[in-house]
Amino acid sequence: MHYLDNPSRNLFFTGKGGVGKTSMACATAVRLADQGRRVLLVSTDPASNLDEVLGVTLGNQPTAVPAVSQLWAMNIDPEKAAAEYRERMVGPYRGVLPDAAVQSMEEQFSGSCTVEIAAFDEFARLLGDASATEDFDHIVFDTAPTGHTLRLLTLPSAWSGYMETNTSGTSCLGPLAGLQKQQAIYRSTVESLSDAERTTLVLVTRPEASTLREADRTSHELRELGVQNQALVINGMFRATDPTDEVAVAMQSRCESALETMPSGLSGLQRTEVPLAPQGLIGVETLRRVGQTHGDSSELPKRSDERVTLIESLPTLELIDQLAAQERGVIMTMGKGGVGKTTVAAAVAVALAERGLKVHLSTTDPAAHISAAMAADEISGLTISRIDPAEVTEAYRQEVLSTAGADLDDQGRELLEEDLRSPCTEEIAVFRAFADAVAEGEDGFVVLDTAPTGHTILLLDSALAYHREVSRQTNEVPESVQKLLPRLRDPGFTRVLVVTLPESTPVHEAERLQQDLRRAKIEPFAWVINQSLASLSVHDPVLLGRQQSERPYLQEVMNQHAKQAVIIPWQSTPPIGLDGLRELMKSEAIC
Structure with a gap:
């Protein structure tokens, strides 16, 4: 890991969901701690799994990792941070103001923006307040998936700018006095992020075209934010050891093809390539082996004729039959970033459209790749769109100004425009666009490729908060928003595929x-278990190891979690374009 030759104090790990940010952050923290450095490992991801990887129960305070001397870890829990933040803001007024006034303040602090700013408040304290981490030599941040990370990194400027220009004393976060006290820390946070002597941003990616493109975009956007000191980790590099193993040869070919077309913006970065591990990176001893080549074949699994035994999974075409039978409604693909939600959504949309059904494929994911999955192909009856935050926010601003702001005097309109510049306005606009997309399911199929898990749940949970917030700007709550939760809860209208x-x-x-x-x-x-090796014929030792390690998780899903499930095998050819998506829906896992 070249970025550890002369490591900076702060190490940030970011990248598209599912590329191995947590694994790389944990391996880095363990390696630094093993070298005698005092290290704090922090997750700012709403869907953190540090506990599972390190084998220790974590909270929002540093906890020693028993298996690694000198290593402490913590999770910034957004909901808990929001509750504590809310109490800091509201608590001093209990017993002082009337109960109704206190309740109103609590409602102001109950929206999704409060959750985000509270989590950022904790993040800023660790990065911007030197006294909070003075006992540690290094702070390693395992960050959220790319879209959320970029939003997190832009918050210092967004909130600082909003506080400096806001004159009303209130915002979507309630009274601004509490935020004003944090401005010095926020300013220090911005300085730390852009100081190459103090901070390194490690872009984690995989040897896949889509994740490399995402890393390039992230790199460019971070440079625009002033974060210049960047390094690149390509996780999961694979080289076949047996030319007769067709799957292994195809996997190596996919890696090589992706690297050959790697965006030029990444070529100048210090690069570390990490070999594909023969098992999941769970446990400290496994983390200590990250980056090692698998030269000792005695430690790797041997070829076996034993097959994974499962209860019968649902054929993919039967799943499409079930979905098509309702003739309209919403189909949502949900799951952890990087599991293939976009690809599955696109494949389902294509399969439904090719049955002559009207289908609209859309995404709320800020790091979406639907256009890449579909390539340049078109199909009759299928429309594709993306909920672009900038576009829907501007449209929402103009709508509010032309309606609620139409009869205001100059001072009132100025206050409304000020309120619409708050970072929360984007949340409202995107949420309404999501509700509008769901409403389209009344007239045909809408297939929604949703955002990574944490963001999605915040989006779904924000219905009531949306009602409260939007009432500050306009009294009109769209019908699509009013009917959103009933539609999502109606199994005859909404079908959720957990990928x-x-x-x-x-x-x-x-x-x-x-x-x-x-x-x-x-x-x-239904559940969709994607990219499975279980049913494929492999004898490369690394792939054998991964194939064998799948068994307990396949059985867990099939026997404990899913009412019905589809298993989609790993594809030798990347499932992009119509042919690739068609093949994905035809492939069957026979286990």
Whole structure:
């Protein structure tokens, strides 16, 4: 890991969901700690799985990792941080102001923006307040998927700018006094992020065209934010050891093709290539071996004729038959970032459209790749769109100004425009666009490729907060928003496909997602287990190891979590364009 030759104090890991940010962050933290450095490992991801990887229960305070001397870890829990932040803001007024006034303040602090700013408040304290981390030599941040990370990194400027120009004393976060106290820390945070002596941004990617493109975009956007000191980690590099193993040869070919077309913006970065591990990176001893080549074949699995035994999975075409039978409604693909939600959504949309059905494929994912999955092909009856935050926010601003602002005097209009510049306006606009997309399911099929799990749950949970917030700007709550939750909870209208990989973290994250959905009274329709090696004929030792490690997770999904499930095998050819998407829906896992 070249970025550890002369490591900076702060190390940031970011990248598209599912590329191995947590694994790389954990391996880096363990290696630094083993060298005698005092290290704090922090997750700012709403869907963190540090606990599982390190084998220790974590909270929002540093906890020693028993297996690694000198290493401490913590999760910034957004909901808990929001509750503590809310109490800091509201607590001093209990017993002082009337109960109704206190309740109103609590409502102001109950929206999704409060969750985000509270989590950022904790993040800023660690990065911008030197006294908070003075006991540590290095701070390693395992960050959220790309879209959320970029939003997190732009918040210092967004919130600082908003506070400096806001004159009303209130915002979507309630009274601004509490935020004003944090401005010095926020300013220090911005300085730390852009100081190459103090901070290194490690872009984690895989040897795949889409993740390399995403890393390039992230690199460019971070440079525009002033974060210049960047390094690149390509995780999961694979080289076949036996030319007769067709799957292994195809996997190596896919890696080589992706690297040959790697965007030029990444070529100048210091690069570390990490070999594909023969098992999931769970546990400290496994993390210590990250980056090592698998030269000792005695430690690797041997070829076996034994097959994975499972209960019968649902054929993919039968799943499409079930979905097509309702003739309209919403189909949502949900799951941890990087599991293939976009690809599955695009494949389902194509399969439905080719049956003569009207289908609209859309995404709320800020790091979406639907256009890449579909390539340049078109199909009759299928329309494709993306909910672009900038576009929907500007449209929402203009609508509010032309309606609620139409009869205001100059001072009132100025206050409204000021309110519409708050970072929360984007949340409202995107949420409404999501509700509008769901409403289209009344007239045909809408297939929604949703954002990574944490963001999606915040989006679904924000319905009531949206009502409260939008009432500050306009009294009109669109019908699509009013009917959103009933539509999502109607199993005859909305079908949720939980997408996962046959690995520990994606499966357990999907299980938590299913629990969250059920708490929201939304019942998943089926699980899709993507990129499985279980049914393929392989004898490369690394692939054998991964194939064997899938077994308990496939059985767990099929026997414990899913009412019905589809297993999609790993594809030798990347599933892009119409032919690739058609093949994905035809492929069957016979286990």
